[in-house]
Every structure is written in structure tokens, then in C-alpha cells.
Amino acid sequence: MLKKVKATALPTLLLVALLLSIVSPAVAHEDDYIVGLSAFRDGLYDISKPSLDAYLAGETEERKADYSHYLLYQILLNRNDFKSSLKHLNAISSTKDRRYDTIRMAKDKMLLLTKTNCGEATAYLAESNDDTSLNYYLDSECKPEGDSIDMLINNAKSDKTKLKVIAKFPDNKELVTKVFDSLNFSNLSNDSKKYFALYFYSNGDMERFKQVRAIYEDADVVGLELDSLWKAGDRDGFIASYEDYRKKYKLKGANACRAIDIYKKSDTEFDCNLVNECMQKYSVDFVKLKGACLVKQGDNKKITAFIDSLKPTIFPGMCGYGEYVFHNDLYDGKAHNKFYQCEEKYKVADVLLKKGDYQAVVNMFLKKDKDMDKYYTAISLRKLGKTEAADATAGTIKEEALKLKYSGGTQ
Incomplete structure (x- = not known):
């Protein structure tokens, strides 16, 4: 960065300008x-630039002219006039002066080339081998091709810069592979290791995936390993590895579903919470799958908690298990009315009546409009000894056959 203006400098320069105004033109030109x-x-x-421009426009001394170019390239670079800055820098590319900051010049040249000519910037990779210059290139719109890819990788001294190469050109498989092969694994962050594992697996490079897998694992990476076992048809290897990894990680998604499939086909009991890992969004299908698991295991408390937790939108997944649940006394809750939306609701009601759970039937059908609903409500109220309420409900039934059926059962 160029330094800021000194407050005391202006009077001195005004004095110099005044002196120049009274000397000969030749001397004045020299003193520009x-x-x-x-x-x-x-x-x-703002004063330096026009003075140096004026000096270069006339007869000049070579050494002073070169240094004028050196100063002007810096001024113009600071103004983001990259094309003009590069012109002055190129003017002194073959000159030597102990006052030059040659290291900075080399870095600035890469910056200027990336702003003005990507082809020349790419070619300059052969000369520019410091990480600052490479980062100027990587931060630009320029893209390497052919041998320049190797130069970019070979010149990068730090793994951080090499990883930046990958971040800029992730679609260049050749480049990513070459960078990976040049890295020291022990210096890589876990994020970088994971990136390479996911990258090589998704691109079918199992050899390099296994190299990363040997030094790193997390839920996603072991998930890919399980995926490879499944695709290879190794079901025994899959389920053995799955059970081992599940002790350390939550293996959500497809692999959990695959494990359930293996357990079901082998008639092996499994943790019903696997369904939550398989189907992470609650749905009717989720309820069907988890409901089947819970019903098979016959845990009254878990089934009760599950039914009570379900919202009406997904509850239909439980409908197919209603008769079995109530016949085997697997529900102790108060949400029998949830089964009203099931096609099998009257079969469920018949089971409840046989079990003598009349209040549960009332809860399912009370204040419903269908004649059959009123019939079940009426006979249940009557069983509860609420004859007046039962008869009143039966009196609203329109279908004569149901009325007669109710009346025929009146004590």
C-alpha cells in the first residue's frame, strides 16, 4: 500500500515549484x-504522477527514467489502473536497481496480469512460484489448462493454497486428483479429509476413497462405505458393519432403510427407532412401518405413546393395526377417537364392545352425524347405563333397520 500524505510536505513542494518557475526550461524539465x-x-x-509523466515525456536519463516507471506503476496500481500500471512495470522488467522491491514487483505483476490478460497470467505461472502470486491467480477469473495445471500445483508451497486450487476448480477431476496426490494427509483438516472422501466416492474413485477412509471417518463417510457394500451385494458385510457403526453414529436415510429391509426378510427383531432414521419425515408410510414394528413387539407402553403422539394427518397409517391393538390390549390411552377416520372404525368398535370398553366407543362416535355412528353411540351409552341418553341418540337415526336393531337389543 502507498503511504498517506504528510501534512508538512505541501509547503516544501510549493517552494520547489516556485524555484522551478524561475529557472530555464531544460533545468525545469530535469527537475520534474x-x-x-x-x-x-x-x-x-496526485502531484507525483504528472511530474513523473512530464519527465518521461522529454529527454531523460535512463536510470531516472527507469525509477520513474517504477514509481508510476505503484501509483497506477493503487488507483486500479491496471493496464497502465502493467505498462510501466513491463518497461523495467529487464532493469536492475537496488531500490526496487523485486519480490513485490513479481507478485504485483501476477495481480496485474490477472486483471488484464489471463493468457499471460497463466503463462507467468512458470515464473511466479510464491503463494501470494498463486493466490492472486486463484482469486481471479483466470483458469489453467494443460501443463499450467501442473505448474499451479507444483508451485503451491502450502496445502492451504493447494486446497484453494480445488475449491476454485472442483469440476476438474484431473486437477483435484493431482492436488490430492501431492498432499500430506497428516496436515489435512477433518473438513478437507471429508471433502476428498465425498468427492472421490461420488466420482467412482474407490482407491482414493479408501485412502481417505483409512485415516478418517464420520457418519457420512461410513455411510458411503455401507453404500458400497450394499451395491456390491454384500448383505452380511453390510449388516455387520451397520450394527457396528450404529453404536457410534446416527446412520440416517437409505442405509437405515436397507438395514430394516434385511431384518424384515430374515425375520429379525430390530429397534423400532430405526424407522425414525430411515424415514426422517413423518408421514402415513412412516406410521405404517413403525406401527408394524411396535405391534409386532407388543409393547403396550410404546404403542400407547406412539398412538397418542400422532397427528390426524398421518394417523391413517395406524388404521390397519386397530383391531389387533385393541384385541390384544395394547393401548391404554384415551385417544380412541383417532380411529374414527379409519375405514375399519366399525370393526374396531366391535372389538371394543366385546372388550366391554363402552366409553371408548362413545368417545369415537359421540356427536357424529352418520346413522351407524349414532347406533354405536346409542348401544354403548345403554351399556353404560345411560338409557335416556341412549334412547335420545337412537331416536335421531334415520335408517329404520338400525332403529329396529337398537330397539331389538333394548333390555
């Missing part, structure tokens, strides 16, 4: 250089 140099040193770049 002095004004330009002094102004640059004092941070007065």
Missing part, C-alpha cells in the same frame, strides 16, 4: 523528476 520523486516520498501521488 525531483518534484515527482519528492512528492511520491511524501505521499502526494
Whole structure:
């Protein structure tokens, strides 16, 4: 960065300008250089630039001209006038001066080339081998091709810069592979290891995937390993590895579903919470799958908690198990009315009546409009000894056959 203007510099330069106004034109021209140099040193770049331009426009001394180019390239770079800055920098590319900051010049040249000519910037990779220059290139719109890819990788000294190469060109498989092969695994962060594992697996490079897998694992990476076993048809290897990894990680998604499939086909009991890992969004299908698991295991408390937790939108998944649940006394809750939306609701009601759970039937059908609903409500109320309420409900039934059926059962 160029330094800021000194507050005390302006009077000095005004004095110099006044002196120049009273000397000969030749001397004044020579002293354009002095004004330009002094102004640059004092941070007065708006004065320095026109003075140095004026000096270069006339007869000049070679060494002073070169240094004028050196100062002007810096001023113009600071103004983001990249094309003009590069022109001045190129003018002194073959000159030597102990006042030059050659290291900075080399880095600035890469920056200027990336702003003006990507082809030349790419070619300059052969000369520019410091990470600062490479990062200028990587931060630009320029893209390497062919041998320049190797130069970019070979010149990168830090793994951080090499990883930046990958971040810029993730679709270039050749480049990513070459960078990976040049890295020291022990220096990689876990995020980088995971990136390579996912990258190589998704691109079918199992050899390099296994290299990463040997030094790193997490839920996603072991998930890919399980996926490879499944695709290879190794069901025994899959389920053995799955059970081992599940002790350490939550293996959500397809692999959990695959494990359930293996357990079901082998008639092996499994943790019903696997369904939550298989189907992470609650749905009717989720309820069907988890409901089947819970019903098979016959845990009254778990089934009761599950039914009570279900929202009406997904409850239909439980409908197919209603008769079995109530016949085997697997529900102790109060949400019998949830089964009203099931096609099998009257079969469920018949089971409840046989079990003598009349209040549960009332809860299912009370204040419903269908004649059959009123019939079940009426006979249940009557069983509860609420004859007046039962008869009143039966009196609203329109279908004569149901009325007669109710009346025929009146004590």
C-alpha cells in the first residue's frame, strides 16, 4: 500500500515549484523528476504522477527514467489502473536497481496480469512460484489448462493454497486428483479429509476413497462405505458393519432403510427407532412401518405413546393395526377417537364392545352425524347405563333397520 500524505510536505513542494518557475526550461524539465520523486516520498501521488509523466515525456536519463516507471506503476496500481500500471512495470522488467522491491514487483505483476490478460497470467505461472502470486491467480477469473495445471500445483508451497486450487476448480477431476496426490494427509483438516472422501466416492474413485477412509471417518463417510457394500451385494458385510457403526453414529436415510429391509426378510427383531432414521419425515408410510414394528413387539407402553403422539394427518397409517391393538390390549390411552377416520372404525368398535370398553366407543362416535355412528353411540351409552341418553341418540337415526336393531337389543 502507498503511504498517506504528510501534512508538512505541501509547503516544501510549493517552494520547489516556485524555484522551478524561475529557472530555464531544460533545468525545469530535469527537475520534474525531483518534484515527482519528492512528492511520491511524501505521499502526494496526485502531484507525483504528472511530474513523473512530464519527465518521461522529454529527454531523460535512463536510470531516472527507469525509477520513474517504477514509481508510476505503484501509483497506477493503487488507483486500479491496471493496464497502465502493467505498462510501466513491463518497461523495467529487464532493469536492475537496488531500490526496487523485486519480490513485490513479481507478485504485483501476477495481480496485474490477472486483471488484464489471463493468457499471460497463466503463462507467468512458470515464473511466479510464491503463494501470494498463486493466490492472486486463484482469486481471479483466470483458469489453467494443460501443463499450467501442473505448474499451479507444483508451485503451491502450502496445502492451504493447494486446497484453494480445488475449491476454485472442483469440476476438474484431473486437477483435484493431482492436488490430492501431492498432499500430506497428516496436515489435512477433518473438513478437507471429508471433502476428498465425498468427492472421490461420488466420482467412482474407490482407491482414493479408501485412502481417505483409512485415516478418517464420520457418519457420512461410513455411510458411503455401507453404500458400497450394499451395491456390491454384500448383505452380511453390510449388516455387520451397520450394527457396528450404529453404536457410534446416527446412520440416517437409505442405509437405515436397507438395514430394516434385511431384518424384515430374515425375520429379525430390530429397534423400532430405526424407522425414525430411515424415514426422517413423518408421514402415513412412516406410521405404517413403525406401527408394524411396535405391534409386532407388543409393547403396550410404546404403542400407547406412539398412538397418542400422532397427528390426524398421518394417523391413517395406524388404521390397519386397530383391531389387533385393541384385541390384544395394547393401548391404554384415551385417544380412541383417532380411529374414527379409519375405514375399519366399525370393526374396531366391535372389538371394543366385546372388550366391554363402552366409553371408548362413545368417545369415537359421540356427536357424529352418520346413522351407524349414532347406533354405536346409542348401544354403548345403554351399556353404560345411560338409557335416556341412549334412547335420545337412537331416536335421531334415520335408517329404520338400525332403529329396529337398537330397539331389538333394548333390555
